[in-house]
Amino acid sequence: MATKSSAEIVRDGLWTNNPALVQVLGLCPLLAVTSTVVNAIGLGLATLMVLMGSNLAVSLIRNFVSESVRLPAFVMIIASFVTCAELLMQAYTYELYQILGIFIPLIVTNCAILGRADAFASKNPPLPALLDGVMMGIGFLIVLIALGAMRELVGQGTLFTDMDLLLGPMAADWGIRPLEQYPDVLFMVLPPGAFVGLGLLIALKNGIDNHLKAHRKAVEPIVAGSKRVRVTGHVS
Template sequence: MSSEYRRITKDGLWDNNIVFAQALGLCPLLAVTGTATNGLGMGLATTVVMVASGLMISLLRGIITPQVRIPVFVLIIAVLVTLVDMSMNAWVHDLHKVLGLFIPLIVTNCAILGRAESFASRNTVMKSMYDGLMMGIGFTFALVLLGAAREILGSGTLFDNAAQLLGGWARFIEFTLIEDYKGFLLIILPPGGFLVLGFILALKRLLDNKFAERKQKAINSISEFQPES
């Protein structure tokens, strides 16, 4: 993997993560992450839109004039979201009913339009698709992590009803972690989403600081062994 693709991977998954670094897409993040299953479904739908929009906008970047680029980008994203919405309604109808209005609202996710403007409109098709994939996986990771934390603390389960919402293939990821658990209602409700997200953001900040300290120590140790000129 070239250094360019490694940078794109690191940006999408960690350094420039849509949720943990940019704090975008918080509306669906907090609304649908009552369970990890809902987060996974919403994340995969968003990932498909991001990859497809990167493909389309990169292909058309030489045709779209700067004066109309934003309306055209929004139109392309809206068409793709509509196709994803109709596909989910046809093939994963139960999940579609659970996510409801938040699937069409993918159009308003600033992260998708932002990547279209800052990356896909300026790079090759392969790089744009890969950037969309990494950003989508990073967003999915954030949704699943928050949903899993809220589901475990709130209900004592993990990926509950995954087989019903995603299909029979997902039955193997369903777990009951705490038998006869009475539940923690606050975590399942919207305020719980803010609380859990706050703790996750704080943890990421601590990890970033640790990584920065280790990197600085490594640089200092290397400089100590270098002979002075």
């Protein structure tokens, strides 16, 4: 299998093959805990850490693990990094850890992480595998933050509240309330609102992709024509 270039790995993780918007993986935590930005960032950073560590570890052992125990070995590696992330959150962001609850241990079952370990890390050298983990994790984190911001703003009329749970006292005043008398929209706070929000984000990405595709189709004849003109002029 030919190793992808760094640019292709970055583009895949952030846009072309984004785990949340394209692969549509890891929906359980994505929809359950993104009611606020701080929850989304906390879960996203934990997922990013696990993706980086598991991809690197799987790539390092890829030539020493037989097919019969490949998937169990991957799950054990992922579980080890999830345990590390869980202990770090207990030590430094305990209140946020309590809010996220069972969804931190459930990162072990996140299909996006096991999928990258099996589809990419187990077939590529360590550095590309690590870069893939970083980009896929950042792509997942961006979608979490966007969905969390949408749900918090529309559902509660606030933004960046309780950031001190993650960043400490310095972030206690980061909360924004654009409208003082904002009626809470309970639908967006609940999981059904997360489905609607994710659907809007997927539709936005597809719309951008379609616009770029149409633009490329419109430009290709012009570019091809200019090339023919240059070649004809050069020959004459």
